[in-house]
Amino acid sequence: MNPLYPIEWAVAWIMVQFHRLLSVFMDPDSGWTWALSIVGLTVVIRTLIIPLFVRQIRASRAMQMVSPELQAVQKKYKGKTDPESRQAMAQETMAIYKEAGASPFSSCLPILLQMPIFFALFRVLFTKLPQAAGGEGFGPLTPELAHSAYTGTFLGNVTIADSFLQSGAGGLTTKLVSGIIIALMCAVTFITQKELTMRNMPKAALEGPMASTQKMMLYMLPFIYVITGPGMPIGVLIYWLTTNVWTFVQQYIVIRATPTPGSDAEKQRQARINAKREKKGLEPLDFTPKKKVVEEPEEAAPIRVQPKKNKSLSDQEKLAQARAARAKAQEQRRAAQQARAAQEKPAPSTSPLNKGSKGSKKGSKRHK
Structure with missing residues (x-):
């Protein structure tokens, strides 16, 4: 039995429902109607996984923020292959993840959940649709609807079942459409990954293995699209x-609403807040204090360099220093938030009566 059958059936059903809705004001046999049905399918799926996406952003941010501590743990157990050391390393690593609220698996959840849907859509367009158009219906995809989707054209003779490698009747037009979609996919993915790793991370988090992995993803994902995209139906590319x-x-x-502390995105948010206050006639x-929190790790850098001159600190002491620095940064961040909250409170009004009362109190003290 095909394990993707329920997902394929659900994908076909959502496409048919959107096609029925769009057919009210569009040509039911047009390729544009079926292409927009796939767009509607995407919107439904992405709406359902919004909580997971927000969790992915926070997890990725937390993973990069704890990168220095993870490096200290790895150096502590470097070269130790005995079971006790491996278990202790795993326990300390999980303790760091738990303390920071980070999870190495949360950043993969949206992609993992979409992969079955992606493959199901590929099978529906590449296998089920031609079979249904030939007379073998598939669930809600009747032979009539399948024939409409399989033969419906847009931009000339392009259909959602054509691909760059199998251009069909569209020929060169199909190859151009497929190539443009793949190029747009690469550009959007590159910009998205760059915004996440560069603009929304402080300078201290842009170093280490995690940062190197994120930078590699800038170029790996577009490369994957270039390799796999030409064999995908245009409906899957859409x-x-x-x-x-x-x-x-x-x-x-x-990122605009909740940027990472110390990042360029946070500085831009602060500038927007002060610009709005200036329009209202309020003081910026x-x-x-927030900027000082970001600069603290740079000031503490000489302390971490000292062991190179005097090799008296052990790996455990280095780990303790890293945790202490992180706790100090968190405490300063809370103090900064309290200071900002105090600044946002409206100043007490000073009326002439209040001034007079203060003057009378001073006079009474002098009289005494």
Whole structure:
């Protein structure tokens, strides 16, 4: 039995429902109607996994913030292959993840959940649709609807079942459409990954293995699209492009609303807040404490360099220093938030009566 059959059936059903809705004001046999049905399918799927996407952004941010501590643990157990050391290393690593609220698996959840849907859509367009168009219906995809989807054209003779390698009647036009969609997918993915790793991370988190992995993803993902895209039906490429655009917009909103402390995105948010206050005639807020929190790790850098001159500190002591520095940064961040909250409170009004009362109190004290 095909394990993707329930997902294939659900994908076909959602496409048919959107096609029925769009057919009210569009040509039911047009390729545009079926292409927009795939866009509607993408919107439904991405709406359902919004909580997972927000969790992915936070997990990725937390993973990069704890990168220095993870490096200290790895150096502590470097070269130790006995079971006790491996178990202790795993326990300390999980303790760091738990303390920071990070999870190495949360960042993969949206992709893992979409992969079965992606493959199911590929099978529906590549296998089920031609079979249904030939007379073998598939669930909600009747032979009539399948024939309409299989033969419906847009931009000339391009159909959602054609691909770059199998261009069909569209010929060169199909190859151009497929190539343009793949190029847009690469561009949107590159910009999305760059915004996440560069603009929304402090300078201290842009070093280490995690940062190197994120930078590699900038070029690996577009390369994967270039390799696999030509063999995909245009309907699958439309789904892929739509979900990439959705990811970019959703990530932009999340980063704009809740940027990582110390990142360029946070500085831009602070500038926007003060610009709004200036329009209202209010004094700008002082975000200096937040900037100090970001600069603290740079000031503490000589302390970490000292062991190179004097090799008296053990790996466990280095780990303790890293945790202490992180706890200090968290405490300063809380103090900064309290200071900002105090600055945002309206100043008490000073009326002439209040001044007079203060003067009378001073006079009474002098009289005494």
